Amino acid sequence: MNGILWLASYPKSGNTWLRLFLTNLLRNDDEPADINEPEATPIASARGIIDDEAGIETSDMTMAEIEQLRPLVYEQLVAQAEEPLLMKVHDAWTLLPDGTPLLSAQATRGAIYIIRNPLDVVISAANFNGTDIDTAITCLADMEAKLARGKKKLPDQLQQRLLSWSGHVLSWVDSSQVPVHILRYEDMSQDPLSAFTGAARFAGLDFDQERIPKAIRFSSFEELHRQELAKGFKEKSAKQEFFFRKGKAGGWRNVLRRDQIDRIIADHGSVMERFGYL
Amino acid sequence: MIIPLNAQSATVSKLYSAWGLAIDSSIELPLLQLGDGVAADVTIRFGTVPETLDNARHQGVCFQAFPGRFLLKLENIARYLVSDGCEILIDPVPDAESDAIRLFLLGSAIGALLHQRSILPLHASAIRVNEGVVAFAGNSGVGKSTLAASFMKNGCQVVADDICAVSVASGVPLVCSGSPNLKLWHDALHQLGEDPQSLPRVRDSVEKYRLPLAHGFAEEVLPLRKLYVLRSINQDRFELEHLTGVDKLNALVKNTYRFNFLKGLGGKKEHFSHCAAVGRHVDVCRVSRGKNGFRIEELMALLEEDFNR
Known part of the structure; x- marks a missing residue:
């Protein structure tokens, strides 16, 4: 069945890592794929995609008008595609005022939802955005949080509703009612073979026993960091030194203060417990 | 700046000059330079525009295209029919923002017209x-x-x-x-x-x-x-x-x-x-x-x- 398989996550949860794994898996080259040339996994909120498929400048439209177009754009992409599509997405699964899902249930084949311990997400988010950790914690608790707001200038991405970290997780896992495969960042780190094999199977990329370990090796943190050191990474924020920083789960133990940990648990305890983070 | 699309503007046309074209328009286009001369390359009029194009060869979310014909459909604003590089018909939605009607006219609709003229x-x-x-x-x-x-x-x-x-x-x-x-x-x-x-x-x-x-x-x-x-x-x-x-x-x-x-x-x-x-x-x-x-x-x-x- 054609349709979009969303590579969905709250920001800073391992989405790029999964995309680079899938790139290496699909290419099956003898060398690691260039980190700056991932296989076709465009982000759903790219302004250029919406402008091209709609045939208008979204920069001349209101946010409400643009959001009305977005599900139609995904349906259009699916109608034109000869094979299933993979798209990265940070939007939460939300509904338009008329009840239509922003990301179109009709265009959706399923979603791999990458989840990462919010205790680690806040550290990575603070680094990426150039803020302190307390600001990142506040943002993770904000049900109104949005990416690429850009009211006074034009960002190259459309505004994306994130909700809070818990809201984001539950929107995809419980509310979307599309087939969702949950992929924990911690499992990608600690048991990559089983975690990535599960994701590849769900994506319908059921390759042989050798191809998956090779793709894991070619998208290992060491390899990604090596390439970033050598030639830079175009998705790095201008505010951070490196995009691929540590690639480890559990870094929060050495970074967060007790009161910060308590705040995050107070905000997200029930969802953290459900996914094994408490 | 809101310039209403009043009855007068629907009947009296003016000549404008832009993109190398003399444009005779019934909708006032204060954003363009006024032109001179009598012969127009392009006319812009209000009229009835169909919901769809028959035999569209390619369509996007807001447009349908066929050689010589182009339809732009913007909910709550207007439909535009661009024909043979020389005519644009506009069918506004009642009470639509007039600046919005002009904005997309001078954007995607003109873009399609230029393509039709091989510019x-x-x-x-x-x-x-x-x-x-x-x-x-x-x-x-x-x-x-x-x-x-x-x-x-x-x-x-x-x-x-x-x-x-x-x-x-x-x-x-x-x-x-x-x-x-x-x-x-x-x-x-x-x-x-x-x-x-x-x-x-x-x-x-x-x-x-x-x-x-x-x-x-x-x-x-x-x-x-x-x-x-x-x-x-x-x-x-x-x-x-x-x-x-x-x-x-x-x-x-x-x-x-x-x-x-x-x-x-x-x-x-x-x-x-x-x-x-x-x-x-x-x-x-x-x-x-x-x-x-x-x-x-x-x-x-x-x-x-x-x-x-």
Whole structure:
């Protein structure tokens, strides 16, 4: 069945890592794929995609008008595609005022939802955005949080509703009612073979026993960091030194203060417990 | 600035001049220069526009296209039917924002009309430099208009904003000037020392403003000399790369305004040969700038040094 398989996550949860794994898996080259040339996994909120498929400048439209177009754009992409599509997405699964899902249930084949311990997400988010950790914690608790707001200038991405970290997780896992495969960042780190094999199977990329370990090796943190050191990474924020920083789960133990940990648990305890983070 | 689409404006037409065309329009277009003469290349009228095109060869979410016919459908605004490069019919939705009707008329609808007339619309803003044109292309938000506006502040004249119409009929790529306005965002206006509050918005509901150009506009036909394709990178430096061969051709194809329309309108081959013709006469450079902070004066100095060489 054609349709979009969303590579969905709250920001800073391992989405790029999964995309680079899938790139290496699909290419099956003898060398690691260039980190700056991932296989076709465009982000759903790219302004250029919406402008091209709609045939208008979204920069001349209101946010409400643009959001009305977005599900139609995904349906259009699916109608034109000869094979299933993979798209990265940070939007939460939300509904338009008329009840239509922003990301179109009709265009959706399923979603791999990458989840990462919010205790680690806040550290990575603070680094990426150039803020302190307390600001990142506040943002993770904000049900109104949005990416690429850009009211006074034009960002190259459309505004994306994130909700809070818990809201984001539950929107995809419980509310979307599309087939969702949950992929924990911690499992990608600690048991990559089983975690990535599960994701590849769900994506319908059921390759042989050798191809998956090779793709894991070619998208290992060491390899990604090596390439970033050598030639830079175009998705790095201008505010951070490196995009691929540590690639480890559990870094929060050495970074967060007790009161910060308590705040995050107070905000997200029930969802953290459900996914094994408490 | 809201100019109503009243009954009078629906019956009395005026002649305007833009993109090398004499445009006879029943909808007032205060954003265009008035034209003279009697013969019009294009007429713009109110009328009944169908919901769909029969036999559309390609359709997007808001458009349908067939050779010689193009339909643009914008919910709550209007439907536009663009025919044979010489007529645009507008069917407004009752109570639609009149500025919005004009905005998309002078955007996608004109883009389709230029494609139908085999004029190459580059997605670029452009300035006059000596007896030629230097154009700035790139994705929306990359700073095309801001750069053109900054050169205007330094005494240059602007010839196009967003749509740069290039005609290759004579073999030499010629730019015909567009509308004497620049569309700019709040932050860009601040950077230019303009007060956004004193300027009209492009539409009431969008925080993007219109800067009228007056003497800062050149209404002329001039050869295109240089095309800079702007992009932003996450490193704090500038890069200038002269493109050749396939890269140059791809840059021209990719920076064609609403390239997708050609899938339905036809003429992709002709478009490709126009891009190749432009490529033979025009120097095309990719310009990278840091994402954080435009550092516009440094960028202008770099470009000036290049195009004055």
